[in-house]
Amino acid sequence: MGDEPAAKVTDPALLAAMAAGDDMRPVSVLIEVDVPAPRVGFREEPGSGRRVPAEVLAPTPEEQEAIDATTAAAGRFLEEVLGGPPVWLEAANAFVAATTGSQLQEIARSRLVKAIHPNRRLGA
Amino acid sequence: MARSAVLHLRRDDLAALPETVPEIREILPNRVLRVPPVVEVRNLPASVTDNKASSWGVLAVNALAVWGAYGVLGAGTKVAVLDTGIDDTHPDLQGKVSDWAEFDENGQPVSGSQPHDSGRHGTHVAGTVAGGDASGQWIGVAPQARLAAGLVLRGGSGTDAQVLAGMNWAVGTGADVVSMSLGGLTLGPDIPSTYTAAIVTCLRAGIPVVTAIGNEGEQTSGSPGNDLFAFAVGATDHRDLPAGFSGGRTQVIQESAFIPPDALPLPYSKPDVSAPGVAVVSAVPGGQWAAFNGTSMATPHVSGAVALLLSATSIRSQLQAAKRAFLIQDLLVGSVEELGESGQDHRYGFGRIDVLRAIGFAKERGF
Numbered sequence: 001m002g003d004e005p006a007a008k009v010t011d012p013a014l015l016a017a018m019a020a021g022d023d024m025r026p027v028s029v030l031i032e033v034d035v036p037a038p039r040v041g042f043r044e045e046p047g048s049g050r051r052v053p054a055e056v057l058a059p060t061p062e063e064q065e066a067i068d069a070t071t072a073a074a075g076r077f078l079e080e081v082l083g084g085p086p087v088w089l090e091a092a093n094a095f096v097a098a099t100t101g102s103q104l105q106e107i108a109r110s111r112l113v114k115a116i117h118p119n120r121r122l123g124a
Numbered sequence: 125m126a127r128s129a130v131l132h133l134r135r136d137d138l139a140a141l142p143e144t145v146p147e148i149r150e151i152l153p154n155r156v157l158r159v160p161p162v163v164e165v166r167n168l169p170a171s172v173t174d175n176k177a178s179s180w181g182v183l184a185v186n187a188l189a190v191w192g193a194y195g196v197l198g199a200g201t202k203v204a205v206l207d208t209g210i211d212d213t214h215p216d217l218q219g220k221v222s223d224w225a226e227f228d229e230n231g232q233p234v235s236g237s238q239p240h241d242s243g244r245h246g247t248h249v250a251g252t253v254a255g256g257d258a259s260g261q262w263i264g265v266a267p268q269a270r271l272a273a274g275l276v277l278r279g280g281s282g283t284d285a286q287v288l289a290g291m292n293w294a295v296g297t298g299a300d301v302v303s304m305s306l307g308g309l310t311l312g313p314d315i316p317s318t319y320t321a322a323i324v325t326c327l328r329a330g331i332p333v334v335t336a337i338g339n340e341g342e343q344t345s346g347s348p349g350n351d352l353f354a355f356a357v358g359a360t361d362h363r364d365l366p367a368g369f370s371g372g373r374t375q376v377i378q379e380s381a382f383i384p385p386d387a388l389p390l391p392y393s394k395p396d397v398s399a400p401g402v403a404v405v406s407a408v409p410g411g412q413w414a415a416f417n418g419t420s421m422a423t424p425h426v427s428g429a430v431a432l433l434l435s436a437t438s439i440r441s442q443l444q445a446a447k448r449a450f451l452i453q454d455l456l457v458g459s460v461e462e463l464g465e466s467g468q469d470h471r472y473g474f475g476r477i478d479v480l481r482a483i484g485f486a487k488e489r490g491f
Contacts, residue, residue, distance in 0.1 A: 032321075037320075038382065041384075053450055087285070090325075
């Protein structure tokens with residue numbers, strides 16, 4: 001993900017929302033925190049030579065400490081921008097929040113934020 | 125997904141929008157759409173109704189043989205079903221729900237929520253995982269498994285935040301497998317990294333994430349079932365033919381923070397496996413039963429098979445969590461009834477699952 005705020009927004013429609021500033025209803029988004037992703041170890045399948053996932057590698061204690069600190073800082077930053085605490089989804093490494101365009105602009109500028117995704121609707 | 129946003133604009137703002145945001149490709153009216161209804165099958169083929177002891181799917185994946193050969197019906201395991209909810213008063217599901225949660229559109233738990241089904245889908249799926257024989261016919265693959273039921277699709281649809289919150293919750297319940305008969309059609313190659321993170325978190329805890337591949341047919345797939353790390357399921361019928369609606373395709377990952385650079389670019393195909401998903405009889409709210417079609421119906425056959433596999437073997441005690449889900453998936457893939465093209469294809473995946481064979485392979489490997 002690039003450093004440019006717009007490059008962190010994974011959906012063109014969210015970019016439009018960002019450009020609309022405060023002249024729009026708040027949009028629900030998923031805000032991904034900029035921490036190292038969990039790494040998956042691969043092995044080569046005998047015979048086919050295909051690379052297949054084999055295990056999830058644990059972060060070192062130092063990495064985990066850095067992840068926790070960045071996540072906590074991101075939570076404080078978002079609470080300040082949004083005027084209230086966002087919902088934290090630990091497994092997804094993301095916060096959920098309803099944001100205006102100008103809030104999106106501010107959030108996208110933060111070095112604590114890796115990406116901003118739309119909160120899409122899924123079906124059964 | 126739609127790669128679009130809903131905006132409420134005044135006329136002048138609407139006129140100015142293409143110039144203000146040149147990245148916009150198209151501006152469309154916001155129509156009202158409904159979630160496609162689950163296809164209920166009214167007239168079942170004779171070769172389906174001939175199965176008096178169990179639903180045809182329970183027989184086809186060899187669950188009945190596992191119960192007899194190994195004396196296990198899923199006891200000691202927990203399956204998280206993220207769906208429309210569950211009717212825990214259904215005679216086939218009574219006493220089986222150990223955990224319950226409901227999440228709103230922002231992923232917040234709904235305070236004071238009690239087990240209920242906001243549609244019929246979740247009860248049907250849960251019945252295929254762990255339903256009993258209250259109708260005189262066994263409908264669940266692992267009838268002694270416990271259920272952690274998460275309502276994330278109110279009335280049949282939900283948001284990413286709801287589903288991700290459900291996955292987050294499922295890990296905390298100590299579930300052995302997450303069953304997600306849900307998704308949204310995805311045409312592009314990009315997978316939302318929030319789902320990849322959530323699935324990898326589950327895998328790190330030893331929990332496979334079994335997910336429907338989608339009902340839009342060949343050369344399509346739904347997210348999150350199309351994620352490399354999801355264990356995606358296609359649907360077969362009672363003749364072991366792939367269902368026409370069952371999805372599947374090949375994608376290429378060019379870059380990913382989760383994958384070592386030397387493994388990239390990484391082509392991969394979905395689904396991983398297939399399972400019974402046509403004319404599947406299971407529980408519906410109100411103490412009733414109905415036959416549905418869908419990869420949603422195939423998915424819980426696989427989730428139930430994981431419960432049986434864990435119940436019949438020592439995998440959980442012998443293998444560290446970070447490797448466990450991959451072994452479970454390898455065992456299910458390696459023991460399939462291979463159908464269609466040799467190897468993996470877009471219709472069957474590697475083939476239709478056979479949990480009896482999977483347990484046999486696990487035992488041979490010392491589990």
